Amino acid sequence: xxxxxxxxxxxxxxxxxxxxxxxxxxxxxxxxxxxxxxxxxxxxxxxxxxxxxxxxxxxxxxxxxxxxxxxxxxxxxxxxxxxxxxxxxxxxxxxxxxxxxxxxxxxxxxxxxxxxxxxxxxxxxxxxxxxxxxxxxxxxxxxxxxxxxxxxxxxxxxxxxxxxxxxxxxxxxxxxxxxxxxxxxxxxxxxxxxxxxxxxxxxxxxxxxxxxxxxxxxxxxxxxxxxxxxxxxxxxxxxxxxxxxxxxxxxxxxxxxxxxxxxxxxxxxxxxxxxxxxxxxxxxxxxxxxxxxxxxxxxxxxxxxxxxxxxxxxxxxxxxxxxxxxxxxxxxxxxxxxxxxxxxxxxxxxxxxxxxxxxxxxxxxxxxxxxxxxxxxxxxxxxxxxxxxxxxxxxxxxxxxxxxxxxxxxxxxxxxxxxxxxxxxxx
Amino acid sequence: xxxxxxxxxxxxxxxxxxxxxxxxxxxxxxxxxxxxxxxxxxxxxxxxxxxxxxxxxxxxxxxxxxxxxxxxxxxxxxxxxxxxxxxxxxxxxxxxxxxxxxxxxxxxxxxxxxxxxxxxxxxxxxxxxxxxxxxxxxxxxxxxxxxxxxxxxxxxxxxxxxxxxxx
Numbered sequence: 001x002x003x004x005x006x007x008x009x010x011x012x013x014x015x016x017x018x019x020x021x022x023x024x025x026x027x028x029x030x031x032x033x034x035x036x037x038x039x040x041x042x043x044x045x046x047x048x049x050x051x052x053x054x055x056x057x058x059x060x061x062x063x064x065x066x067x068x069x070x071x072x073x074x075x076x077x078x079x080x081x082x083x084x085x086x087x088x089x090x091x092x093x094x095x096x097x098x099x100x101x102x103x104x105x106x107x108x109x110x111x112x113x114x115x116x117x118x119x120x121x122x123x124x125x126x127x128x129x130x131x132x133x134x135x136x137x138x139x140x141x142x143x144x145x146x147x148x149x150x151x152x153x154x155x156x157x158x159x160x161x162x163x164x165x166x167x168x169x170x171x172x173x174x175x176x177x178x179x180x181x182x183x184x185x186x187x188x189x190x191x192x193x194x195x196x197x198x199x200x201x202x203x204x205x206x207x208x209x210x211x212x213x214x215x216x217x218x219x220x221x222x223x224x225x226x227x228x229x230x231x232x233x234x235x236x237x238x239x240x241x242x243x244x245x246x247x248x249x250x251x252x253x254x255x256x257x258x259x260x261x262x263x264x265x266x267x268x269x270x271x272x273x274x275x276x277x278x279x280x281x282x283x284x285x286x287x288x289x290x291x292x293x294x295x296x297x298x299x300x301x302x303x304x305x306x307x308x309x310x311x312x313x314x315x316x317x318x319x320x321x322x323x324x325x326x327x328x329x330x331x332x333x334x335x336x337x338x339x340x341x342x343x344x345x346x347x348x349x350x351x352x353x354x355x356x357x358x359x360x361x362x363x364x365x366x367x368x369x370x371x372x373x374x375x376x377x378x379x380x381x382x383x384x385x386x387x388x389x390x391x392x393x394x395x396x397x398x399x400x401x402x403x404x405x406x407x408x409x410x411x412x413x414x415x416x417x418x419x420x421x422x423x424x425x426x427x
Numbered sequence: 428x429x430x431x432x433x434x435x436x437x438x439x440x441x442x443x444x445x446x447x448x449x450x451x452x453x454x455x456x457x458x459x460x461x462x463x464x465x466x467x468x469x470x471x472x473x474x475x476x477x478x479x480x481x482x483x484x485x486x487x488x489x490x491x492x493x494x495x496x497x498x499x500x501x502x503x504x505x506x507x508x509x510x511x512x513x514x515x516x517x518x519x520x521x522x523x524x525x526x527x528x529x530x531x532x533x534x535x536x537x538x539x540x541x542x543x544x545x546x547x548x549x550x551x552x553x554x555x556x557x558x559x560x561x562x563x564x565x566x567x568x569x570x571x572x573x574x575x576x577x578x579x580x581x582x583x584x585x586x587x588x589x590x591x592x593x594x
Contacts, residue, residue, distance in 0.1 A: 110466070151471045152564065321491060350487055352484040352486075368472070398487040
């Protein structure tokens with residue numbers, strides 16, 4: 001039996017109004033240093049450089065996911081088979097699902113070749129405060145929580161609360177990201193969705209009468225991807241961030257002498273990062289290095305850091321790789337000729353380079369779709385019932401953009417820079 | 428530029444044609460586990476390792492006209508066939524991608540069913556567990572697929588076969 005707190009604790013939250021904590025276990029997990037670290041990791045990485053309000057953290061998102069799962073548990077408690085074990089497991093997994101995220105996760109993972117899911121598992125199973133608290137439930141409980149988060153637990157219904165195509169994670173981040181970026185199109189009626197959710201055999205299902213609320217959720221998701229997550233200015237900041245990391249790693253491996261030794265990065269550069277090192281990294285540490293690297297002797301590292309810190313981002317043009325394949329080679333060579341290293345100042349970025357996903361009907365059993373529960377008990381895949389969803393879950397829009405430092409290109413007056421301007425049609 | 432896209436085209440080129448999205452997903456996952464340099468991020472889903480990044484990349488390749496997608500109705504679901512277009516072959520000419528033994532591995536995988544490749548990729552996903560633990564995992568989280576002991580043994584033998592191609 002879960003031990004209740006003497007008095008319920010609440011966190012004031014701009015999205016859900018209040019986050020309610022009634023169990024000692026949850027309260028203690030929130031108090032661990034590994035969970036508190038999430039206060040120093042932004043939910044949306046570099047998006048704050050485009051939408052200045054997007055400073056919210058993975059800490060507040062994690063609390064939000066927990067709160068949604070807590071509410072789902074209240075609804076599900078009236079159904080047979082939904083027991084105390086499911087309740088405990090789902091709430092802990094919801095709270096801890098992002099605990100392995102590091103600073104600017106996407107770029108760091110790509111450049112240094114690791115996966116935050118591995119660190120989530122290590123935080124939960126390793127020598128951590130979180131592990132000690134989870135072990136109070138039972139010796140096997142940390143493993144169970146880690147399995148739910150990794151989607152490898154045999155209780156698919158509990159897994160689907162945290163990760164499916166309509167889960168607590170997505171519902172919280174859409175609402176929270178919309179709130180903090182200040183846009184209106186991320187809104188949907190979460191109260192209604194929670195009311196029409198039902199526990200199915202292997203996943204959450206939605207009562208047919210709730211289809212329109214789910215349509216709204218899918219539309220929000222679609223709008224948020226294109227308007228916020230795929231925003232070209234944010235992508236420009238990501239490009240520069242990745243270039244900084246690549247440059248710093250290359251310099252380190254070549255034996256470059258940094259003015260201030262980047263000891264927090266050593267194991268990352270060597271692609272051999274321990275849990276202990278990982279937990280010391282957060283965005284305040286990264287920003288400290290970016291700040292001081294503005295004074296480095298290496299001109300590329302210095303310039304890229306100045307760009308990132310002062311928001312002097314790369315500009316972009318639409319780029320169709322099929323039409324511009326020959327231009328690319330010429331651009332690359334012209335950059336070299338102009339003395340601008342194309343490996344750090346020229347990049348083509350595609351929509352598939354970003355980690356966000358669209359609703360997919362699950363053709364050919366790729367992944368589980370959203371199912372509607374018909375009055376007679378039959379299940380129907382959402383896009384077969386909803387014309388709105390069908391319209392946006394068919395062929396996808398994709399795009400490619402080319403990023404470049406407009407300030408350098410526009411200032412130059414050599415043959416090479418003139419050629420670059422011509423190729424990019426900047427004159 | 429677009430080197431990860433070119434790698435996906437290479438797989439399709441080596442295979443000739445891949446029937447089924449699930450099959451393509453699993454082939455590239457298995458290639459990745461065999462240490463071929465694919466960068467798509469995979470997560471475990473209901474049907475085993477799945478990469479949203481790869482799904483998007485294939486959509487981009489189709490939209491660019493580098494890969495042909497043919498959709499066939501199979502009654503209650505659709506099946507997709509993928510092959511490289513002439514433009515895709517031309518595109519590949521801009522890259523100097525050479526992966527020793529990739530061809531043999533791809534042909535070996537493409538000759539198997541997507542159900543079997545789902546099992547192989549699941550075994551590889553749990554490669555840090557012991558064989559007994561993997562079998563237990565498959566019997567619990569893949570209960571509905573109802574894999575037999577023989578199939579699991581075949582999956583292990585298949586992985587050994589792939590590894591021997593790389594030596």
